[in-house]
Amino acid sequence: MMRIFVTVSCILCLFACAGKYEEDVKEFPQIATIETGGSLLGVFELALNRNVPWELCWGPDDKLWFTEQEGRVCRLNTKTGELDTLLVLPEVWFKRTAGLLGMDLYQEKDGTIQAFLNYTYKQDSLITSRLVRYELKEDKLINPTILLEIPGSNSHNGSRVKISRNGLVYWATGDAHVYENAQDSTSVNGKILRLSRDGSIPADNPIPGSPVWAWGFRNMQGLAENSKGQWYSSEHGEASDDELNLLKPLGNYGWPQIEGFADTEKEKPHKRSDKIEPLRAWTPTIAPAGIVYYESSRLPALQNSILLVTLKAQSLRKIKMDRSGTKVLSEEILVDSVFGRLRSIAVSDKGEVFIATSNRDWNPAPGFPKSADDRILQISLAKDLKGNLWKSKPALVHQTNDGAGLYQRYCASCHKPDGTGVKDIFPSLVKNDKVTGEKTALLQLVLNGKEQMPSFAFLSDDELAAVLSYIRQSWSNESSDITSTHIRNYRHTNDQ
Ligand code: HEC
Known part of the structure; x- marks a missing residue:
């Protein structure tokens, strides 16, 4: 018996080792170098010719998952460059800012990987925004379960989906272009919603029986939780006042009465203790998108900051936070106007950073898309100085008033x-x-x-x-x- 076991495990080991041996580790080209905080970071090109990667997630399978807005879920092996398509969703309604948007992943105790997706769907003239759970089986996403359907719109659909450290689903929704939704606590638009993974409402939600966890939002494009359980979102303002917010249960973030800080005569009367001001507001707008809270010691220059990618300002920014995570200490632009619009960002368990361009979307910057767009890039410690060298610079607001x-x-x-x-x-x-x-x-x-x-x-x-x-x-x-x-x-x- 013992002998059989030993033999079998040796054979298994042989297979496993052979498999590993055969895995073709690829050297990805380093296309640029970023100097920040005394470190040199390399920008490596992992994948080309993608079509608007909307969300990047580091998977429990140690691979980089991503959604593409037209309705595809793909997975990239960041060692070999091997790509596979896990799901194609023909029912996605893809137009301008609508389509397959946010995603996050969760691994059940039995090892099953679940993917939580959000996409817009149109039947006759009715647009809805769906939150759906899938299961990964033999490299395909199967068994969709609709967890929630909420009103959608031509624009302002958000969204980001994140599974919290304790396994709950946080969904940052847009106001669906009905501004009043954001202040209406009975509407699910313009909100952070909090759900269990089966779609039910957790018993400890702040409003009993309601998925609404925080409100007063216009159109969030970034959502992140840090290891202390603090939540942050990035949001697009109307014509001014993009925001970065620290989220609290039952927090009211002011839209549409207050944009950014309550600093105009129209806004001041609405300033009440229950309305929370942002950590940071940007006028002129930068179109902030994906965020992560970077805590790893892998890239010390980035530690304890919120990394933000932006669309309009075409930048990757490092927003250094104080120890408590409640105050912005500084904001630096690591790189801008080189890769075009940047929409999503993720960090691996080991602390490598991944970003994706969004140059094939509905509103490309002049000179884009380029033939290699869209690209997925990795940012890690640089071995050499290669490509152009970008030195990070403080984010200053230009004040030319002509x-x-x-x-x-x-x-x-x-x-x-x-x-x-x-x-x-x-x-x-x-x-x-x-x-x-x-x-x-x-x-x-x-x-x-x-x-x-x-x-x-x-x-x-x-x-x-x-x-x-x-x-x-x-x-x-x-x-x-x-x-x-x-x-x-x-x-x-x-x-x-
Ligand atoms: C967020 C996008 C956006 C921004 C920013 C924006 N506009 Fe517009 N603008 C539009 C849209 C959309 C229309 C068409 C409105 C309609 O008729 O439905 C428009 C229409 C106009 C028109 C009328 C043109 C026409 O044929 O209808 C003028 C003039 C104009 N904008 C000027 C400006 C100026 C000046 C600024 C900056 C101070 C500005 N816009 C900023 C989106 C924008």
């Missing part, structure tokens, strides 16, 4: 730096009679906003005059100035 500077800060993310817009989404401002025509109608639009065009009432008279005169005189528009007196009078007559 029309061109204001246009680039507030308008170019949608209407594009050269005013040409995005077909069928953001109108071109070049030779557009709404720009060159009647001044009052233009002021009315820019001060009040319309549909996806945000209101810019927060800009001062001088700033509005500068940016509007700029668009009226650029790109062969050749129209007259708008003065700050004109704006002051307009605001006075219209009580703004």
Whole structure:
């Protein structure tokens, strides 16, 4: 008996060893080097030609899982570069910012790996956003169980999904473009929801019988928990005030009455003790996306910081936190404007960092996508100086208040730096009679906003005059100035 056991285990070992031996460890090209905090970090190119990797997750199987917005779940072996597709979801409704979005993974005690996915779905004209659980079996995701369906929309669908250290599902949802949802505690939009892995509501949720855990959010794009159980989210503001928040149960984060800090006359009356201000707000906006709380000693220069990737600002940032995790000490840009839009980030158990570009999405930056897009990159200690060297720099807010500077800060993310817009989404401002025509109608639009065009009432008279005169005189528009007196009078007559 003993002999059989020994023989069998030897054969097993032989197989296992042979398997390992055959695994072809690949050297990935180091395409750039980042210098930060006295360390050199290499940026390695792991995968090319992907299509909007929306979420990256480090799996319990020591592989890098990712979702692609059009409806695919894939898995990358970060040692060999081998890629497999675990799931294709034809029912995903993929348009602009909607599609297959957040994902997280969980390993049950019996070893089964579960994947929790969120995607938008459209039937007739009804858009919903689904949270679905799958099981991994023989390299395929099977047995879908819908845990929750909530109202979706053309935009503001969030979302990120994270499984907490104690195995609960946290889901950061968008307001579905109905701003009032965020302050309505009976709506599940504009919320952090907290569920059990079977979709039931945990008995210790702050509102008995409700999945709502925190509210007052517009459109969250990043969610992370640290080892102390503190939760953080990143969020897109309307035209100003992107946010990084420290999340608390029953916390109200202010949208739509308060954006960023409660610092304008309109916001101040809403400032009450139950409304929580962000850790950090960004105006002009940077479009913050994925976040992780980096705690590993593997890359000491990054320790105890929130790593943030951004879309509009095309950057990877290190937001150094104090020991308590409740205060931002500094913000550094590790690299920007090189890889294009960056949407997702993950950290392996060993402390390697992974990021993914989002240059094939609906709103690419000028010059993108490039032929290799989208790419999945790894950031680890550099062995050599290779590729371009990027030195991290403090994140300073540029303050050019001339029309061109204001246009680039507030308008170019949608209407594009050269005013040409995005077909069928953001109108071109070049030779557009709404720009060159009647001044009052233009002021009315820019001060009040319309549909996806945000209101810019927060800009001062001088700033509005500068940016509007700029668009009226650029790109062969050749129209007259708008003065700050004109704006002051307009605001006075219209009580703004
Ligand atoms: C978040 C994206 C976004 C930003 C930022 C933005 N716009 Fe717009 N803008 C739009 C959209 C969408 C429309 C079309 C609105 C509609 O008619 O439904 C629009 C329409 C306009 C129009 C009217 C053009 C037309 O043909 O309808 C003008 C003028 C304009 N924007 C100026 C500006 C200026 C000036 C800024 C910066 C201060 C700005 N926009 C920032 C999205 C944006």
